[in-house]
Amino acid sequence: MRNLFSSKKENNIPTFSPYNISILPNFQLSGLQNKLSDFLKETSKKEYQVIVDKGTLSVKTEITIDTKKNKKSYTQYAIAQKANMLTVIANKTLINLDAQEEINTPIDLFTKKNTLVAYILTHVNELFEDGFWKTHQQLKMEYITSISPIEKNYILAKLQKQEVCLVCLGITNLKSDLFEINKKNNYYFVLTSERNLIFGTDNKSFLLENITGHTLNINEKVGKDTITSDRLSFDTELFNDSLFADLKEILNQSSTHRIEYYTDILFEKYNEKEAHLQHLEKLYQYQTSKEDRFKRNLKAQLVYQFEKKQCNEQLVVKPSFLDLLYSETDFGNTLFHVLNDWNIHPKEQITFLELLIKDVDNFKLKNLDVFYDAAIAGIITQKKPPKNTQEYRIKHLQYLKETKQYEKAIPFYEFVLENLEDDSILELISDTETNVLDGQDCHPLRIQLLEDLSEIKTSLQLSNSEELLELARLQPLVLDRLTQLVASGIFVDKVNDILSLFMEESFSSTPVNKTATDTQKQYSKKELFELVVPDCFKDAKSFLDSFTNMIAQVNPPDYKEVTTYSEKLSASNFPEAQQILEELMYQLQLDKMECYIGNGNFSKEVIGIEGSPNFLILGKDHLLKNNAYYFTPNELKFNLTLELTHILFEHTRITSKDIWRGAKSKGMDLAGVLLIALPMVSTLGNFAGKFINITQYTKIFSSVDQVTNVVDKGQTALEYGEKITDKFTNNKKESELLATSRLMEISADRIGLLLTNDLRSCVSVLLKTSDDFAKSQEKINTKGLLEYLGQKNKKGEFIHQELIIRIKTLCSFHLRESEKI
Structure with a gap:
C-alpha cells in the first residue's frame, strides 16, 4: 500500500x-x-x-x-x-x-x-522445548531458576537434537581462562542431558560455553560452595548450594544416564503430589538412548506405586508391568536396582514384594529372583527386624524350590535350619494324644525344611546323607526314615538295632552280641551334661549349679528304714552285679556307695537315694535268673546307670515316679514350687533367683502354629500346634511338671545307653520296669513292641506315652554322630 x-x-x-x-x-x-x-x-x-x-x-x-x-x-x-x-x-x-x-x-x-x-517469545519457546522446562517452573521445582524469556530462548536455541535442559542455576565469582568474562553479566550453570554449560547474559548479548570436558569438584564451605575444575571456578549463590550438592553425583556423569539420575534426584524431593509424579514419569520415559530403557520404563511405572517413597497398599502399576515380570528374565535384577536408586526402605520393598507374589504361583515369578533375594535380605538385616522374619525366610525358600533354583536354594536352606529357634523342648511336653510313633511330636517346620533340602540335593545328584540322618534323629520311630538310611548306607548297624526292635513280630530281650564298652573310660559331670542334656538346655548359664540348688530345697522320701533289714550287695552274694556297680561308679567318678537288696515292696525296684552317704536299693527280682524281671548284665548296667545318674545330677529328691505319685495329692501349686527352674539365659531370659516359667516357650509353639500354613504340613501339624498352645494356656503347672520329669529321665536314659552301647537291653529295662509289665509281657513277646506301644484308651490317648517318649529319645541318641557319615 x-x-x-x-x-x-x-x-x-x-x-x-x-x-x-x-x-x-x-x-x-x-x-x-x-x-x-x-x-x-x-x-x-x-x-x-x-x-x-x-x-x-x-x-x-x-x-x-x-x-x-x-x-x-x-x-x-x-x-x-x-x-x-x-x-x-x-x-x-x-x-x-x-x-x-x-x-x-x-x-x-x-x-x-x-x-x-x-507473547511471541512464549510461542517460539514452546515450539523449541519439550515441555519439561515449562512444567518444571510451573511446579516450582528448584533446579531451574527464573530467567527472562529471551535468555531462555537463547539457551533452547543452542540445544542439540534431543538435548534437554535439566538445570539452570545462578552462579557468582566466575573465573576462567577458557573465555572472556564480563563482570557486568549474570552467569548461570546449565546442566543438560548431554553437556555442562556456562551461560552469561546482560539481556542483550549472550554467551554459552561448553565445559563438559572439565571435571567439576564441589568444595563445601560455610555459606556458598565453590565448584572448581582445572581451568575454571565459580561459587554457588547463597541459597542454592544445597542444590549443587544434590547434583554432585551427576555433574560428571555420561550423557547416557543423566536424565534418569537427575529424575532420581527429583523423586527424592518431589514424590508427594500427582503433578510432580506425572512430570517424573515423562522424564523417565524420555528416551535418549536404548541403553537401560527397560530400567527407565520400570521407574516411570513405579513412581505412583511409591508415592511419598512408601509402597501403596495396592498394586497401582499397569498390567504391562506384570507382563514384564513374567517375560523379562532380568526383571528382578532391574527392579532391585530401581528401588535401591530411590533408597526405598526395606520395609516398603518387602511390602511391594508381598503385593507382587500375592495369589501368584511361584513358578510364574522366576524372573523376580534377584529382587526377591534382596528384599528378604534387606528386611531381616535391619537393626530391629520384624517379628515375622522367619515367615519371610520360609516363603523365600518355597519360592526358590518351586522356581527350581536348587543350587541357590541350598545355602539358604542350610542357613535357615542352622538359625531356627531351638525347639527341642517339644520332646518334653507332648501330651497323651500326640502320636509320637508317627513323628507328630516334633518340629513340623524343621522336618519340612529337611525334607525339602533332601529332595533338592537328590535332584542335583548331591549327597543328602546329613538331611536323612537328621530326619531320622528327629523321628526315629518313623520306620521309613530308618529304611532310607539303610538304603543310603548310613549308620547301617545302628539303624538295624532300631529296626529290629519294631520289625520283629515278637520282642525278645535275649542279649545281642554287642561291642563291649570301655569300662575304664571316665566321664566328668560336665562332659555328661554336654552329651546327654537336650539341646534346648545346652546354653543355659550355670544350669547344673542352679539345678542342684533348686532341688536341694526339696525333702526327699525317707528310705533309710529299708537299710536296717536289707542285705548288702557284695562280691559274695552277687559278684557280677557288684562288679558292674563298681565299674559304673568308677566311670561316673562317684564315691563308692552301698547297694541294698530290696525285698517285698522293693523286690522289683531300683532306686538311687541321696543322703549321707548316698546309697542304692536294687530289687531282688532283678538278680534272679528264673524271674520274669531278671536283668541281664547289660540290662542291670543300664538300670544302675539310671539311678547313679540321678544321684550324680541330684535328681533323686524329685524322681519321676515320686513326682507323679505325690504331686497331685500335695496340690499343683506346691508341686510347681518344688519343680526346678529352667534358667535359659539364651532363649528365655536371665535367671535372677526366681523360677522361670517354661510357658515362655509359647512363642515357639505360636510360630510353629503359624508356619504350618506356610510349609503346608497339613491338618496334623496344625492340630498339633493347637494342642501345644492349649496345653500351655490351660495346664501351666502340669506342663512344668511334665517337662521337668522327662528332662531327668531322658538325661539318665542317654547316659545308660552311652555306657552299655546296647539299645535292646535299654529298651528291655524300660519295659520290665513299667507298671503293667507283668500282664503285658506276653503281648510284648508275641505281638511285638510296635503294637504294644500303639495301644490307646477309649479317649484315643496313648496308654504308654511316657514309655514311647523315652524309647524315642534313646533311639535318637543311638544315632548320634559317633562315626562319620
Missing part, C-alpha cells in the same frame, strides 16, 4: 537495535500471524491489524483516531524472518491528518516489558 504521508523522526530520538529471537528452521510467519491475531482478539481493547507484506509480518496495535484533533496513532511492529532468527523492531507512530505528516518514535524492546514481544 502506497504511503501518501511524509515521514519524519523526532529530533534527538535514539535508534535501538533490533530484538532478535531464535527460531526453529521450519518456523512459518503465517503460523505466527494466526497466533498473534488470536492473541490480539482476546487481549486488545482497541483496533489492530496483522498482515504479511513482502516476507515481513506487520502488526499494528492500539490504533486510535482523535477526531477533534484529526490525528491517528498506533504501535507498529515489523517482524522479519532471516534464517533461524526473527528480527523485531517497533515504533510508536503519530499521524497528523491535516498536515499529512507521520512521526515515528522507536521503541526500546530491551528495557521495557512488551506484551506482544513476550
Whole structure:
C-alpha cells in the first residue's frame, strides 16, 4: 500500500537495535500471524491489524483516531524472518491528518516489558522445548531458576537434537581462562542431558560455553560452595548450594544416564503430589538412548506405586508391568536396582514384594529372583527386624524350590535350619494324644525344611546323607526314615538295632552280641551334661549349679528304714552285679556307695537315694535268673546307670515316679514350687533367683502354629500346634511338671545307653520296669513292641506315652554322630 504521508523522526530520538529471537528452521510467519491475531482478539481493547507484506509480518496495535484533533496513532511492529532468527523492531507512530505528516518514535524492546514481544517469545519457546522446562517452573521445582524469556530462548536455541535442559542455576565469582568474562553479566550453570554449560547474559548479548570436558569438584564451605575444575571456578549463590550438592553425583556423569539420575534426584524431593509424579514419569520415559530403557520404563511405572517413597497398599502399576515380570528374565535384577536408586526402605520393598507374589504361583515369578533375594535380605538385616522374619525366610525358600533354583536354594536352606529357634523342648511336653510313633511330636517346620533340602540335593545328584540322618534323629520311630538310611548306607548297624526292635513280630530281650564298652573310660559331670542334656538346655548359664540348688530345697522320701533289714550287695552274694556297680561308679567318678537288696515292696525296684552317704536299693527280682524281671548284665548296667545318674545330677529328691505319685495329692501349686527352674539365659531370659516359667516357650509353639500354613504340613501339624498352645494356656503347672520329669529321665536314659552301647537291653529295662509289665509281657513277646506301644484308651490317648517318649529319645541318641557319615 502506497504511503501518501511524509515521514519524519523526532529530533534527538535514539535508534535501538533490533530484538532478535531464535527460531526453529521450519518456523512459518503465517503460523505466527494466526497466533498473534488470536492473541490480539482476546487481549486488545482497541483496533489492530496483522498482515504479511513482502516476507515481513506487520502488526499494528492500539490504533486510535482523535477526531477533534484529526490525528491517528498506533504501535507498529515489523517482524522479519532471516534464517533461524526473527528480527523485531517497533515504533510508536503519530499521524497528523491535516498536515499529512507521520512521526515515528522507536521503541526500546530491551528495557521495557512488551506484551506482544513476550507473547511471541512464549510461542517460539514452546515450539523449541519439550515441555519439561515449562512444567518444571510451573511446579516450582528448584533446579531451574527464573530467567527472562529471551535468555531462555537463547539457551533452547543452542540445544542439540534431543538435548534437554535439566538445570539452570545462578552462579557468582566466575573465573576462567577458557573465555572472556564480563563482570557486568549474570552467569548461570546449565546442566543438560548431554553437556555442562556456562551461560552469561546482560539481556542483550549472550554467551554459552561448553565445559563438559572439565571435571567439576564441589568444595563445601560455610555459606556458598565453590565448584572448581582445572581451568575454571565459580561459587554457588547463597541459597542454592544445597542444590549443587544434590547434583554432585551427576555433574560428571555420561550423557547416557543423566536424565534418569537427575529424575532420581527429583523423586527424592518431589514424590508427594500427582503433578510432580506425572512430570517424573515423562522424564523417565524420555528416551535418549536404548541403553537401560527397560530400567527407565520400570521407574516411570513405579513412581505412583511409591508415592511419598512408601509402597501403596495396592498394586497401582499397569498390567504391562506384570507382563514384564513374567517375560523379562532380568526383571528382578532391574527392579532391585530401581528401588535401591530411590533408597526405598526395606520395609516398603518387602511390602511391594508381598503385593507382587500375592495369589501368584511361584513358578510364574522366576524372573523376580534377584529382587526377591534382596528384599528378604534387606528386611531381616535391619537393626530391629520384624517379628515375622522367619515367615519371610520360609516363603523365600518355597519360592526358590518351586522356581527350581536348587543350587541357590541350598545355602539358604542350610542357613535357615542352622538359625531356627531351638525347639527341642517339644520332646518334653507332648501330651497323651500326640502320636509320637508317627513323628507328630516334633518340629513340623524343621522336618519340612529337611525334607525339602533332601529332595533338592537328590535332584542335583548331591549327597543328602546329613538331611536323612537328621530326619531320622528327629523321628526315629518313623520306620521309613530308618529304611532310607539303610538304603543310603548310613549308620547301617545302628539303624538295624532300631529296626529290629519294631520289625520283629515278637520282642525278645535275649542279649545281642554287642561291642563291649570301655569300662575304664571316665566321664566328668560336665562332659555328661554336654552329651546327654537336650539341646534346648545346652546354653543355659550355670544350669547344673542352679539345678542342684533348686532341688536341694526339696525333702526327699525317707528310705533309710529299708537299710536296717536289707542285705548288702557284695562280691559274695552277687559278684557280677557288684562288679558292674563298681565299674559304673568308677566311670561316673562317684564315691563308692552301698547297694541294698530290696525285698517285698522293693523286690522289683531300683532306686538311687541321696543322703549321707548316698546309697542304692536294687530289687531282688532283678538278680534272679528264673524271674520274669531278671536283668541281664547289660540290662542291670543300664538300670544302675539310671539311678547313679540321678544321684550324680541330684535328681533323686524329685524322681519321676515320686513326682507323679505325690504331686497331685500335695496340690499343683506346691508341686510347681518344688519343680526346678529352667534358667535359659539364651532363649528365655536371665535367671535372677526366681523360677522361670517354661510357658515362655509359647512363642515357639505360636510360630510353629503359624508356619504350618506356610510349609503346608497339613491338618496334623496344625492340630498339633493347637494342642501345644492349649496345653500351655490351660495346664501351666502340669506342663512344668511334665517337662521337668522327662528332662531327668531322658538325661539318665542317654547316659545308660552311652555306657552299655546296647539299645535292646535299654529298651528291655524300660519295659520290665513299667507298671503293667507283668500282664503285658506276653503281648510284648508275641505281638511285638510296635503294637504294644500303639495301644490307646477309649479317649484315643496313648496308654504308654511316657514309655514311647523315652524309647524315642534313646533311639535318637543311638544315632548320634559317633562315626562319620
